[in-house]
Amino acid sequence: MNDTTLEVGRVTSQQKGTYTLLSLQGEFHARLTGKFYYQVQAAEELPAVGDWVSFKPLDNEQALIETVLPRTSKFSRKKAGDEAEEQIIASNIDYLFIVSSLNADLNLNRLERYLLLSWESGASPVIILSKADLCDNLDEKIREVETVAMGVPILPVSSYESSGIDKLSPYLAIGKTVALVGSSGVGKSTLLNSLTGESLQAVKQIREKDSKGKHTTTHREMFLLENGAFIIDTPGMRELQMWDGSDGISTQFKDIEEYAELCRFRDCKHEDEPQCAIRSAIEQGSLSQGRYMSYQKLLREIEYSKRRADKRLQSLERKKWKKIGQNRNSRR
Ligand SMILES: Nc1nc2c(ncn2[C@@H]2O[C@H](COP(=O)(O)OP(=O)(O)O)[C@@H](O)[C@H]2O)c(=O)[nH]1
Ligand SMILES: [Mg+2]
Numbered sequence: 207m208n209d210t211t212l213e214v215g216r217v218t219s220q221q222k223g224t225y226t227l228l229s230l231q232g233e234f235h236a237r238l239t240g241k242f243y244y245q246v247q248a249a250e251e252l253p254a255v256g257d258w259v260s261f262k263p264l265d266n267e268q269a270l271i272e273t274v275l276p277r278t279s280k281f282s283r284k285k286a287g288d289e290a291e292e293q294i295i296a297s298n299i300d301y302l303f304i305v306s307s308l309n310a311d312l313n314l315n316r317l318e319r320y321l322l323l324s325w326e327s328g329a330s331p332v333i334i335l336s337k338a339d340l341c342d343n344l345d346e347k348i349r350e351v352e353t354v355a356m357g358v359p360i361l362p363v364s365s366y367e368s369s370g371i372d373k374l375s376p377y378l379a380i381g382k383t384v385a386l387v388g389s390s391g392v393g394k395s396t397l398l399n400s401l402t403g404e405s406l407q408a409v410k411q412i413r414e415k416d417s418k419g420k421h422t423t424t425h426r427e428m429f430l431l432e433n434g435a436f437i438i439d440t441p442g443m444r445e446l447q448m449w450d451g452s453d454g455i456s457t458q459f460k461d462i463e464e465y466a467e468l469c470r471f472r473d474c475k476h477e478d479e480p481q482c483a484i485r486s487a488i489e490q491g492s493l494s495q496g497r498y499m500s501y502q503k504l505l506r507e508i509e510y511s512k513r514r515a516d517k518r519l520q521s522l523e524r525k526k527w528k529k530i531g532q533n534r535n536s537r538r
């Protein structure tokens with residue numbers, strides 16, 4: 207048994223089949239062991255940025271990853287394109303900073319989508335409204351955001367003016383992990399830089415020595431701040447489709463589900479049934495038509511994605527049984 211040489215490290219970045227690990231023994235460039243690789247059935251079993259893994263160190267800062275340790279949380283979306291596959295954006299995160307810019311294109315529907323995914327993740331969401339220096343009606347914007355925020359903290363910041371940044375420090379505590387998500391161009395990397403200052407530069411220089419090039423957010427990457435907090439930067443996601451949102455939707459749209467309880471009929475479709483509490487809430491203005499529409503849209507999307515995922519599970523299952531059958535035949 208040479209298992210005594212196993213170490214534990216954390217995946218800080220990932221490039222086509224290789225992973226960068228941070229551990230007490232330093233940085234390693236790692237691949238999967240053959241055994242691990244052949245056991246993988248679905249993409250979500252592969253290491254993701256933020257994962258803790260057990261690995262075997264080799265020479266020259268190379269290493270082999272043996273297993274992914276159980277995840278405490280994971281932020282996922284449906285993989286872009288047609289495949290019904292889960293893509294893990296970041297794992298083992300405590301706080302999800304959902305960054306939205308306070309300039310003209312503050313998009314509430316998109317924010318709602320991020321929130322919904324965050325309820326599934328196991329991490330606590332925090333809404334960061336960036337570029338506060340470009341906004342002259344901050345209170346109004348915050349009130350708008352509050353209509354979808356469901357009590358999630360809303361923190362306006364400006365990296366240019368270094369304002370509001372200190373309000374983030376309670377989340378960036380030692381041993382905690384924060385992931386920055388949001389559309390491209392909202393200022394995530396700039397915020398990361400103003401949070402890290404010199405300590406990130408140090409990481410950057412090490413990476414440049416490895417000829418990994420300059421730091422631009424083309425992939426997900428985790429940094430260790432000077433105070434012992436981890437922060438994960440992600441590139442903007444153009445497609446943000448629901449993966450599994452069945453629990454999240456009840457949290458994000460609690461008000462709507464509470465109205466639905468008050469409908470006269472248990473199976474009310476909220477169309478033309480008598481004494482429908484949802485329709486009357488909309489008529490009275492206590493529920494906005496827009497909010498109800500985005501609820502329906504997200505619900506449809508989640509149901510669709512679930513059906514696709516079920517089909518995929520069935521086909522994986524079929525393949526497995528086929529393989530077992532072949533093995534038995536060949537042994538005869
Ligand atoms: N006015 C203003 N612009 C900002 C601020 N933070 C970032 N930007 C600009 O927004 C653009 C996108 O920033 P970047 O950090 O790359 O966004 P990312 O794609 O979310 O990582 C850049 O031109 C930044 O200089 C800010 O606080 N105020
Ligand atoms: Mg960036």
Ligand SMILES: [Zn+2]
Pocket residue numbers: 466469470474475476477479481482483484485
């Ligand atoms: Zn109803």
